Amino acid sequence: MKNKLTIFLLLTFVSISFQYLVWNCNIGDNFFNEGNWQKKITGFALHISANNKTKDLINPPSQPNIIVIMADDLGYNDVSFNGSQQIPTPNIDRIANEGVKCTNGYVSYSVCGPSRAGFLTGRYQQRxxxxxxxxxxxxxxxxGLAHDESTIANNLGSVGYKTGIIGKWHLGANIKNHPLNRGFDEFFGHLGGGHQYFSNMWTIEDSYAINSESKSYRTWLMRDHKPVNPITTPKYITEEFADESVAFVERHKDSPFFLFLSxxxxxxxxxxxxxxxxxxxNIKSKKRRTYAAMVSALDDGVGLLMDKLEELNLDENTLVFFLSDNGGPEDKNASDNGLLREGKSSVYEGGYHVPFxxxxxxxxxxxxxxxxxxxxxIMATAVALANAKTNPEKPLDGVNLIPYITGEKLGKPHExxxxxxxxxxxxxxRYNDYKLVVIKGEKELYNLxxxxxxxxxxxxxxxxxxEKIDALRKSWNEELIDPVFKGLVHRKKRINKNGN
Incomplete structure (x- = not known):
């Protein structure tokens, strides 16, 4: 009996080892060439060692659902998980407290549109x-978004995901840049950079009939390509978006989905x-009180979505990200970036170091x-988990975060x-703990x-x-191109390739 058990355990180990090598080491793809077999056997041993040490990655499901919840102009210190005492955010906190709070979370730009372009492509948008x-x-x-760039929706849709965006787009108002023409299956929201929150102010039916930023705040919402009569969407806009997110999950509960709740x-x-x-x-400032109320409404919406995932038994099969598109513009919306210097649009930490x-x-x-x-x-993580392909001619600037936050990889995701x-x-x-700031050629250095x-x-x-970090900056800048369209704010003078 003892011999049979020993043989069984040995065969089981060999079987598991072989499956690992097949699935993770690409047997048949130059496995025995150039010493690859030695590297891959070593990799297997390290894999066993890492898993025994961390035990964090517990049978992840194949093709998990992926949700990205992005707030707009949210201050770093305006969520409870970052220390807010004034604005309780219990539902947003569930994401951090039941998962991982990233204290050094960054976006790729310090204003809305470019930041979203970076997230959706997984590439520095200046490329x-x-x-x-x-x-x-x-x-x-x-x-808007360059037509030869693939979005996260393109890549996930190619492997069977149902993809949807709810809320703000801000990546181009031309029909060619409509979300449904950029990889998304469903869209409910507005095309511009902001919007009035009450439906009685939505007086413009056709979003394509105007070319004014201020007027775009008063358009009817869109469902896919069709304008939605405000009579049918009477709720406060944050509540409308929250309800739509719950409905999206309900519709696609039986297939892998990607939802960008924007x-x-x-x-x-x-x-x-x-x-x-x-x-x-107790908040005396009218501006701050209104801002706090808006964040609280957003938090309620996050709670509805988290509850729906739990109700449908999807919470263990769904990866959720929460972040802001940039730092809070403290002087404009009464947000609070806490200890971080300055805010939205800045190159200091308050501009792009965000709740994450x-x-x-x-x-x-x-x-x-x-x-x-x-x-x-986020893009790199999503395509890795979904087993989706990306364009090798347009390499991603991000990495798959899961091995890092589980401890399977011990280095830094980014130097x-x-x-x-x-x-x-x-x-x-930012280079490790040092940060170089260059303003019109003048250099500053900080130890963060x-x-x-x-x-x-x-x-x-x-x-x-x-000198070391500035050399990295100049090298990176050589890979970038100048802006290709005029923006709400722009200048004519070109930065030379050295960035001086």
Missing amino acids: FGFERNPQYDPSDPNM YNAPHGPLQATQKYLDRFP AIRWKGTVKQGVYDKPVSSLD TIYLRKFDQDRFAV EKDLSETTNIAKQHIDQV
């Missing part, structure tokens, strides 16, 4: 010239219903991850995080581990670091 908030111009097919809250105009205002009687959390119940354990991660990583502001002639490069608020410029004391 394809999207470096300004696009003007609202339905007549211009080039005013709230326009708490972007201006500052508008809220009495229901949410009443939650903050990841939840995948049953697969990723609860915890805090302190190494820098980027919105560019460098880059930012370029073409029109202001400004750059920022010791000085997250960027109060003390140490460039003169660390000339070697300045």
Whole structure:
């Protein structure tokens, strides 16, 4: 009996080992060439060792559902999981507290449109010239996301995912850049960069009949290509988007899906219903109180979506990201970036260091991850999990985050995080714990581990670091192109290839 058990266990181990080698080591693809077999056997041993050490990656489901919830102009310090004492966000906190809170989460740009272009393509948007908030111009097919770039919806749709976007688009108002022509199966929302929150102000039926940013805030919402009569969408817009997200999940519960829940809250105009205002009687500033109410409404919407996933037994088969598209514009919407310097549009931390959390119940354990991660990583993570292909001629700038946040990979996802502001002639490069800021050729250096608020410029004391990081900046800048369309704000002068 003992011998039979030993043989059984041995055969089981050999079988599992062989399956690992087949699935993960590409047997048959030059396995025995150039010493590959030695590397792959070693990889198997390391795989066993890593899993025994971390136990964080627990049988992840194939082709999980993927949801990205993006707030608009949300301050870093305006969620409870980042320390807000004034605005409770219990539902957003569920994502962080039941998953991983990323304390050093970045986006690829510090204003809305370019940041979203980076996230949706997984590439620094300056590689394809999207470096300004696009003007609202339905007549211009080039005013928006480059047509030869693939989106996360394109890539996931190619392997059977149902893809949807709810809320703000802001990647071009021309029909060629409509979400349904950029890989999405479903769209409910608005094409421009912001919107009025109450339906009695939606007075323009045809979103293609105007070319004005201010007028775009008053269009009817769209379902796919058709305008939706405001009579049928009477709720506060944040509630409309929340209800649509729940309905999307219900419709596609039996197939893998990707949902981009793109709230326009708490972007201006500052508008809220009495229901949410009443939650903050102690906030004396009208502006701050309205902002808090808008964040609270968003949090309620996140709660409805999380509850629906649990109700349908999908929460363990769904990877959820939460983040803001950029930092809060404190002077405009009364947001709070906490210790971070400045806010939206800045090259300092308040501009693009954002609330960032990841939840995948049953697969990723609860915890805090302190190494820098980027919105560019969402695409790379999604296509890796979905087993989808990307265009090798347009390599991604992000990485699959799952092995890092589970501890399977112990290094940093990124040694460098880059930012370029073409029109202001400004750059920022985070290199490990150092950060170089270049403003019209003038260089500043900060140690973010010791000085997250960027109060003390140490460039003169660390000339070697300045030179090293500046060389990285110049090399990266050579890979980029100039903006390809005029934006809401733009300038004519070109940055030379050295960025000086």
